[in-house]
Amino acid sequence: MSSPTPPDALLGPADVRELATALGVRPTKQRGQNFVIDANTVRRIVRTAGVRPDDVVVEVGPGLGSLTLALLEAADRVTAVEIDDVLAAALPATIAARMPERADRFALVHSDAMRVTELPGPAPTALVANLPYNVAVPVLLHMLDTFPSIERTLVMVQSEVADRLAAGPGSKVYGVPSVKANWYAEVKRAGAIGRNVFWPAPNVDSGLVSLVRRTEPVKTTASKTEVFAVVDAAFAQRRKTLRAALAGWAGSAAAAEAALVAAGVSPRARGESLTVEEFARIAEYKAEQAEQAERAE
Numbered sequence: 001m002s003s004p005t006p007p008d009a010l011l012g013p014a015d016v017r018e019l020a021t022a023l024g025v026r027p028t029k030q031r032g033q034n035f036v037i038d039a040n041t042v043r044r045i046v047r048t049a050g051v052r053p054d055d056v057v058v059e060v061g062p063g064l065g066s067l068t069l070a071l072l073e074a075a076d077r078v079t080a081v082e083i084d085d086v087l088a089a090a091l092p093a094t095i096a097a098r099m100p101e102r103a104d105r106f107a108l109v110h111s112d113a114m115r116v117t118e119l120p121g122p123a124p125t126a127l128v129a130n131l132p133y134n135v136a137v138p139v140l141l142h143m144l145d146t147f148p149s150i151e152r153t154l155v156m157v158q159s160e161v162a163d164r165l166a167a168g169p170g171s172k173v174y175g176v177p178s179v180k181a182n183w184y185a186e187v188k189r190a191g192a193i194g195r196n197v198f199w200p201a202p203n204v205d206s207g208l209v210s211l212v213r214r215t216e217p218v219k220t221t222a223s224k225t226e227v228f229a230v231v232d233a234a235f236a237q238r239r240k241t242l243r244a245a246l247a248g249w250a251g252s253a254a255a256a257e258a259a260l261v262a263a264g265v266s267p268r269a270r271g272e273s274l275t276v277e278e279f280a281r282i283a284e285y286k287a288e289q290a291e292q293a294e295r296a297e
Contacts (some may be wrong), residue, residue: 009073009098010039016199019064023090035133036130038197042070045290046209048190049128049154051075058124058147060113060139061132063087064186064282065094068106071128075106077121081113085215091199116146118296123149130156137161137177143209144184145224153211154190162189162207174272178232182276183218185211223282227276234271242274243267250286259285 010017016018016037020026030065034040045067046131051057051074060066062080071078072095082253088110096103109122114135127143127150134159144150157165160173165181166189167174171227182186199257204265234242242265257267263281265274 006186010042010069011037011098011200012039013037014242015067018039018084019094025064025086029139034130034198034202036066036197037187037199039066039070040051041193041197042067042157043073044191045128045130045154045156046070046074048210049126050152051126051128056122056124056128057128058119059128059145059149060127060129060143061128062091063222063228065091065098067128067130069099072099072102072106075105075126077107078110079107079119081109081111081116081119083110083112085110110203114142116143119147123147125149125151127153127155133158133161133202137165140165140211141177141180144181144213148213152211154186154208155209155211156193156206156270157209158202159192160204162209165209169273169275171272176231176235179274179279180228181211183224183227185209185213201232218220218280220277220280220284222280222287226283226287227280229277230279231271231284234274238271241268243271245271246260246282259289 010051016035029184038250039257048246053069053076055075057071057075057078059068059071059078059080066089067190068080080091081089088108088248092108095106109119124147131139140155144153146158160250164173164175164177166187188210190208193206230246230249234245237245242260243253243257246259247253248255251257259282260267263278265278
């Protein structure tokens with residue numbers, strides 16, 4: 001295990017502004033950039049994530065490197081995925097200057113996280129990231145799907161998004177992100193983050209979400225694509241009963257009702273009351289019907 005690095009190895013408010021000025025970086029709303037300027041906050045995130053000395057951590061959107069440095073203190077190695085040209089070019093030098101003894105444990109992938117399909121070095125065991133608000137959910141789901149070796153995830157997202165990800169059936173904010181995240185993991189809220197630890201300070205609160213990968217995948221003969229198609233259809237018209245909301249997906253309201261009854265779900269129920277397992281059972285019925293039709297031809 002690495003020995004604790006000196007406190008000044010992490011970035012404080014003055015360091016972040018100095019780095020940004022030197023690079024000519026102005027945080028953009030377009031990319032949802034809000035840089036963390038508080039060393040205690042990044043150490044708290046690493047602690048909450050349960051990062052271990054043998055972990056290979058992937059970080060999305062490292063920015064100027066505030067969280068990256070704290071992750072390098074605790075993990076075996078860190079791979080950061082950064083889309084911004086200027087930030088990607090500068091980060092390795094920041095790591096080398098502030099934590100030279102750990103620089104060989106750091107790798108940078110200059111890419112859009114949504115396009116990343118492989119990472120250098122050993123397979124990642126954890127994902128820890130301050131995700132840009134505008135792409136948080138698709139990036140999270142893409143990373144969980146693409147890298148099944150990721151066992152534990154902790155992401156900082158807009159508070160409202162954190163609520164949606166961690167919501168359970170029956171909650172008013174339970175929806176597509178909740179069900180899809182639960183396909184991969186057990187999801188829960190893991191804390192709140194104030195606005196004053198960011199530069200610039202966002203006009204929304206942030207929350208931490210913990211996702212621990214399911215040890216046993218959802219038991220179903222349907223594919224993820226088939227299950228997610230049902231989820232998307234159910235919540236596209238969330239005020240409607242599932243009989244009506246799934247009519248387009250099933251081919252007709254009567255076919256939707258047959259799928260729901262076969263899955264043991266009331267046709268009068270709404271999507272917000274169903275578990276991911278129930279969505280999977282509905283998807284299974286349609287997949288089986290299609291298979292039977294193929295065999296009959």
